[in-house]
Amino acid sequence: MSPRTNESATPDAEEATPDTGAVGAAEAPGTGTVEASEAPAAGTVEAAEAPGIGTVGAPEAPADERVAAVRRLSASQRRWRAAQLIACSAALAVALSAGAVVLGAVRDDGTTSTVASAPTGISPQLLAGGDLDASITSLQAHLKAQPKDFGGWATLGLAYVEQARTKGDPSRYPQAEQALDRSLELRPANESALAGRAALAAARHDFTGALKYADKVLKENPYNERALCSRVDALVELGRYDEASKAADVADSRHPGVPVFTRYAYVHELRGDVKTARRVLQQALTTATTRGDVSYVATALGQLAWSQGEYGTALTYYARALGADDTYLPALEGRARAQAARGDRATAIRGMERIVDRYPLPQPLVELGELYEARGKKGDARKARDQYSLVNAWVSLARANGVNADLDTALAAADHGDREAALKAARAEWARRHTVHTADALAWALHVNGRDAEALQYARRATATGYRNASFLYHRGMIERATGHPKEARASLTSALDLNPGFSPLGAHGARKALEAAK
Numbered sequence: 316m317s318p319r320t321n322e323s324a325t326p327d328a329e330e331a332t333p334d335t336g337a338v339g340a341a342e343a344p345g346t347g348t349v350e351a352s353e354a355p356a357a358g359t360v361e362a363a364e365a366p367g368i369g370t371v372g373a374p375e376a377p378a379d380e381r382v383a384a385v386r387r388l389s390a391s392q393r394r395w396r397a398a399q400l401i402a403c404s405a406a407l408a409v410a411l412s413a414g415a416v417v418l419g420a421v422r423d424d425g426t427t428s429t430v431a432s433a434p435t436g437i438s439p440q441l442l443a444g445g446d447l448d449a450s451i452t453s454l455q456a457h458l459k460a461q462p463k464d465f466g467g468w469a470t471l472g473l474a475y476v477e478q479a480r481t482k483g484d485p486s487r488y489p490q491a492e493q494a495l496d497r498s499l500e501l502r503p504a505n506e507s508a509l510a511g512r513a514a515l516a517a518a519r520h521d522f523t524g525a526l527k528y529a530d531k532v533l534k535e536n537p538y539n540e541r542a543l544c545s546r547v548d549a550l551v552e553l554g555r556y557d558e559a560s561k562a563a564d565v566a567d568s569r570h571p572g573v574p575v576f577t578r579y580a581y582v583h584e585l586r587g588d589v590k591t592a593r594r595v596l597q598q599a600l601t602t603a604t605t606r607g608d609v610s611y612v613a614t615a616l617g618q619l620a621w622s623q624g625e626y627g628t629a630l631t632y633y634a635r636a637l638g639a640d641d642t643y644l645p646a647l648e649g650r651a652r653a654q655a656a657r658g659d660r661a662t663a664i665r666g667m668e669r670i671v672d673r674y675p676l677p678q679p680l681v682e683l684g685e686l687y688e689a690r691g692k693k694g695d696a697r698k699a700r701d702q703y704s705l706v707n708a709w710v711s712l713a714r715a716n717g718v719n720a721d722l723d724t725a726l727a728a729a730d731h732g733d734r735e736a737a738l739k740a741a742r743a744e745w746a747r748r749h750t751v752h753t754a755d756a757l758a759w760a761l762h763v764n765g766r767d768a769e770a771l772q773y774a775r776r777a778t779a780t781g782y783r784n785a786s787f788l789y790h791r792g793m794i795e796r797a798t799g800h801p802k803e804a805r806a807s808l809t810s811a812l813d814l815n816p817g818f819s820p821l822g823a824h825g826a827r828k829a830l831e832a833a834k
Contacts, residue, residue: 447481447607450474468498469507473541476514481644483676485716491515492717506532506539513545517552520719522748525549540570547578554749556585556780573599573608577615584619585751587781593619600635609639614646621653622783624815629653644670648679655682656817660690677706677723682820684731689820703731719747725756730821734763751777751787759790767797785811785818789826796829805833 454471458464472494479487492515498508513528526549532542543566550559563579576599584592596619600612617632630653636646647670655663667683684702687695706727713720721740728737741760744753755777761770774791778784792807808826817823 447474447478451478463501465498465501465505466507468494468501469505469511472498472508472511473514476511476518480518483644483674485713485718488515488519488716488718504531506536510539510541510545513542513549517545517548519717520552520722522549522552526553538569540566540572540574543570544574544578547575547582551578551582551585552748552750554751554753556582560586573603573612576602577612580615580619585780585782587783589619589623589783606639610636610643610646613639614643614649617646617649617653621649621656622785622815622818624656624785624813624817626653626657626817630657644674644676648682651679652682655686655820656815658817660686660820664690671702671705675705675709677709677727680705680709681727681731685820689824703727706732719744721747722753722756725760729756729760729763734760738764745773751780751782751784755784755787755790758794762790762794762797767794770794771798783814785815786822788814789818789822792826793829796833801833805830 451471451474454467454474458467458471461467472491475487475491475494479485479491491511495508495511495515498505498511502508509528509532513525513532516522516524516528525545529542529546529549532539533546536542543562547559547562547566550556550562560582563575563582566575567579576595580592580595580599583589583595593616596612596616600609600616603609603612613632613636617629617636620626620629620632630650633646633650633653636643637650640646647666651663651666651670654660654666664683664686667679667686670679671683680702684699687699687702706723710720710724713723721744725737725741725744728734728740738757738760741753741757745757747753754773758770758773758777761767761773771794774787774794777787778791788807788811792804792811795801795807796804808830811818811826812823812830
């Protein structure tokens with residue numbers, strides 16, 4: 316359910332250089348969006364055959380090294396030097412992929428450690444933590460000993476997809492692709508690898524590809540859980556909500572369980588049926604047995620509660636999630652967001668600072684920047700700009716690793732960067748898929764570019780399914796206000812604040828200010 320966890324972020328400059336540090340600068344001529352081929356390979360499935368490339372269980376790059384690389388990349392963009400951008404992006408890719416796909420665990424004495432058997436599978440909701448990392452290490456060692464195990468390669472590919480999702484590390488995607496390719500070389504058209512291809516395509520926002528691979532798997536095995544889930548995800552992200560609802564019903568009848576329950580709940584939430592969504596998620600939580608599943612479902616319940624303005628309930632669920640895995644990024648981020656909404660800005664800022672220190676991702680970067688702006692202390696404006704400029708670094712890295720980042724660019728740049736780049740990205744995303752999220756992003760990008768008459772149709776479309784999202788209502792209200800519909804604007808802005816009065820540090824303030832001005 317990426318729209319709640321990964322795509323909900325809505326994202327000034329003392330320096331006089333054009334667009335310096337502005338989100339979306341990667342789109343500008345001369346900044347040089349880095350293509351995957353320009354970054355040195357972070358590690359390949361052949362790594363064990365190349366001396367010195369890496370070892371099984373190679374430790375992940377320390378967080379400060381990762382973040383320093385992001386900041387170096389951002390600095391290069393602010394200075395408008397394309398060559399340094401490429402170099403820093405490559406360095407970031409290397410820093411993020413110190414644990415590349417490799418096959419042997421070499422000890423100091425040169426001998427190789429092997430594991431008798433690999434895990435038989437990876438739960439779709441295993442989180443970044445001991446379970447997933449240990450499984451990857453075990454799989455790598457197993458594949459050193461049994462390199463023709465096509466099932467092991469498929470499972471490793473899936474594990475890397477999950478690790479990329481939970482750690483916000485898109486450099487894992489090429490590694491996942493390599494592992495899945497090896498599996499298909501060893502056993503063409505095998506079900507596990509094709510299901511992994513579907514999951515990888517969805518993670519990279521290639522939802523048409525995800526649907527294609529999921530359908531291939533389900534043609535051979537209609538009960539494959541991974542493919543059933545990927546099919547629901549793809550249809551949702553393509554905006555084909557009626558088909559997604561039917562696909563969720565089919566998945567629930569064929570393979571009920573936590574992964575299917577969470578998809579089923581989200582399909583209902585998108586239609587405004589929060590009651591059913593909550594009931595299904597609560598059912599999923601009662602059936603969750605692993606740390607990963609508990610954290611995942613409890614966080615989904617926390618996000619649902621937060622979106623309805625139920626901050627105390629949200630914090631209770633986030634505590635449950637973090638009790639199972641205290642490193643789970645979406646729960647940490649959600650907790651900080653709920654604390655901010657309750658008025659505990661100082662705690663929220665400290666929490667969000669810890670998050671971006673380890674995971675400089677677009678949504679927490681923008682949220683932290685807005686918290687700084689809302690606080691307004693001396694130096695906070697500069698701190699906020701620093702956060703917004705770092706979004707560029709992530710976007711460049713994501714694109715270098717095959718991720719379509721147009722929605723991230725559009726949402727962040729519309730409020731805190733290059734508005735023309737925001738509109739370009741939003742139009743590109745709308746051309747690919749018609750979802751409530753892309754409609755909202757396009758509406759807001761048009762609005763900030765002064766094209767409100769055109770924006771209104773998309774703002775209405777974003778809210779047409781009944782999806783209860785305060786940010787969407789705020790955007791619609793501001794566009795209605797700009798197009799001379801004061802009554803409708805008041806209704807939309809009031810609905811946004813009634814639903815979730817702390818939906819955004821800056822947006823909520825903007826909604827209140829607009830309502831005051833309308834009196």
